Structure formats: C-alpha cells, structure tokens
C-alpha cells in the first residue's frame with residue numbers, strides 16, 4: 001500500500017461550483033468566505049477557511065474579458081436600435097454610455113472572481129503548491145505522520 005495520498009482522497013468540487021463561487025465573489029475553496037476585500041482587491045486569505053488567495057495573477061485579463069462581453073452585447077443592440085428606430089444622436093448618447101458603464105462596472109468583479117477561481121482550480125501560479133500543502137496536511141491529520 002502506498003504511503004502517498006491518493007488523488008481521490010482530496011475532496012474536489014465540480015468545476016461549475018468553483019466557477020460560480022468565483023462569480024459570486026466567494027472563496028473558491030469553501031464557498032463561504034469573501035474573495036474581495038475591496039471592489040477589485042482580492043483578499044490575501046479567505047476569512048472563513050484561510051485558503052491563500054494571494055497567488056492569483058488576474059492582471060488585465062478580467063478587463064479584457066469585460067470589454068469583450070460588453071462589446072458583444074452593446075454593438076448588436078446599437079445597430080439594432082439604429083436600424084429599426086433611427087433615433088437622434090442625443091438618444092444614443094443618453095442610452096449607450098450609461099449602459100456600457102453600468103455593464104462594465106457590474107461585470108468586472110464577477111469576471112475577476114471567476115478568473116481567480118479558474119486559476120485556483122487549475123493550480124496556476126502558487127495555487128498548486130498551496131493545494132498540495134493542504135492535501136499533505138490533511139493526509140497527516142487523518143493518517144498520522
């Protein structure tokens with residue numbers, strides 16, 4: 001019998017659950033602690049389970065994704081409204097900039113949370129070492145040193 005922990009001994013959640021936890025701004029590990037300490041500042045550790053979250057390297061990727069999503073939502077709407085109703089420019093000016101701003105601000109934190117959860121799930125950057133250390137500690141606690 002091997003003394004190494006089997007991969008099946010490490011509890012895993014479905015990928016969709018991790019992604020949903022990230023989208024809702026919760027810790028991808030436990031789902032109850034908050035991921036963010038400010039609008040876009042990720043907490044160093046989960047307040048509930050202590051999971052290290054400072055390993056993320058989201059950088060500009062959330063902003064890129066938000067631009068991509070908002071662009072693909074707004075541009076067809078603008079073209080559709082212009083084609084079907086041809087409103088004045090001031091109507092366009094009154095509708096689209098606030099819609100773009102609201103969508104961008106509304107999506108930025110959930111998208112960043114999902115990207116951090118994705119990095120956590122895939123073990124990118126330092127997340128793999130933290131998961132391995134946690135699994136080793138769990139193995140020692142349940143099976144002895």
Ligand SMILES: [Zn+2]
Pocket residue numbers: 027028029030031032033046047048049050051
């Ligand atoms: Zn947690």
